[in-house]
Amino acid sequence: MLIIGEKINSTRKSIDRAVRDKDVDFLREEVLKQVNAGAGMLDVNCGTLEAREEPDTMKWLVKTVQDIADIPLCIDSPNWEALAAGLSVHRGKAMINSISGETERFKNVLPLVKQYNASVVALCMDDRGIPANKEQSLRVGVKLVSELIEAGVPVDDIYFDPLVRSVATNPETVLETLQLMEDMASKFNGLHFVSGLSNVSFGLPERRHLNRAYVVMSMASGLDAVIVDPLDSTLMALVYATEALLNMDRFCMQYIKQYQQGKLKVL
Structure with missing residues (x-):
C-alpha cells in the first residue's frame, strides 16, 4: 500500500501560514513526522494562494520539501500551471494530482504526464461532473483510462480514483465504489487505485472510524494507494x-x- 501523506496542504491554516511566510522549520517538522510515520509519498498543495502566485510558490514548496526528505511528491493543484512549475523542479518520479475526463483538464494535464513521465491520479469524472451511479462511473472510468493508455501513458502509472461520496447522503456509495474498482481491475490489468478518505465520512460524527473501515474494505477490492494522515x-x-x-x-x-x-x- 502506497501511503501518501496529506498534511502539506495549505487548506490547513498552519500550512497556509508556513507557506506564505516561507517557514522552513515548521514545514520540516510536518514533513518528517509524516515520513517517520510511514508515508512513502507526500501530497503537496498550495492552492489557497492566488492563481498568479501559485506556480512560483509550488516550485518553492516542492524544492523545500524534497530538500527536507528525499521522497517523491504528489503535486496537487487544479491549476495546471502550478503543476507544471512543481514538476519542473521535482527530483525523481512525481505523481500528478490530478487528471479527469473533463475536456480542458485532460488537454492541459496530459502533456505534463508525458513530458515528465509522471504517475497520475485519474478522477472518475467528466464534463458532466461526478457520475450519478455505478454504470455511469464505469463508462466514465473506462473512457478516461482507455484514452490515457492510447495517449501512451503506461497503465502502471495510472492511479484511478473512483471518487467515493458521503455514505451519509449516498448509502450505496461504498459498495458501488468497491464494485467499480473490481470492474476496472478486470478491464485494465495493472491499473492502480487511490482514494482520499474525507468524502466517505463527510457530515458524520467520529469520522475516523468510517475512514478506517473504508480503507480496510477497499484494500480487499484492490485499493493500493491512499491519501491519508499517516499520523x-x-x-x-x-x-x-x-x-x-x-x-x-x-x-x-x-x-x-x-x-x-x-x-x-x-x-
Whole structure:
C-alpha cells in the first residue's frame, strides 16, 4: 500500500501560514513526522494562494520539501500551471494530482504526464461532473483510462480514483465504489487505485472510524494507494494488518517489522 501523506496542504491554516511566510522549520517538522510515520509519498498543495502566485510558490514548496526528505511528491493543484512549475523542479518520479475526463483538464494535464513521465491520479469524472451511479462511473472510468493508455501513458502509472461520496447522503456509495474498482481491475490489468478518505465520512460524527473501515474494505477490492494522515496510528496498524491478511505481506514480515519498530501501538 502506497501511503501518501496529506498534511502539506495549505487548506490547513498552519500550512497556509508556513507557506506564505516561507517557514522552513515548521514545514520540516510536518514533513518528517509524516515520513517517520510511514508515508512513502507526500501530497503537496498550495492552492489557497492566488492563481498568479501559485506556480512560483509550488516550485518553492516542492524544492523545500524534497530538500527536507528525499521522497517523491504528489503535486496537487487544479491549476495546471502550478503543476507544471512543481514538476519542473521535482527530483525523481512525481505523481500528478490530478487528471479527469473533463475536456480542458485532460488537454492541459496530459502533456505534463508525458513530458515528465509522471504517475497520475485519474478522477472518475467528466464534463458532466461526478457520475450519478455505478454504470455511469464505469463508462466514465473506462473512457478516461482507455484514452490515457492510447495517449501512451503506461497503465502502471495510472492511479484511478473512483471518487467515493458521503455514505451519509449516498448509502450505496461504498459498495458501488468497491464494485467499480473490481470492474476496472478486470478491464485494465495493472491499473492502480487511490482514494482520499474525507468524502466517505463527510457530515458524520467520529469520522475516523468510517475512514478506517473504508480503507480496510477497499484494500480487499484492490485499493493500493491512499491519501491519508499517516499520523493516525490506528489506521496505519490496520493497513499493515490488512496487507498481511490479504497475502500482500508474505509471512507477515512487514507486519512484524512494524511491530518491532513500535508502530502497531493503537492510541
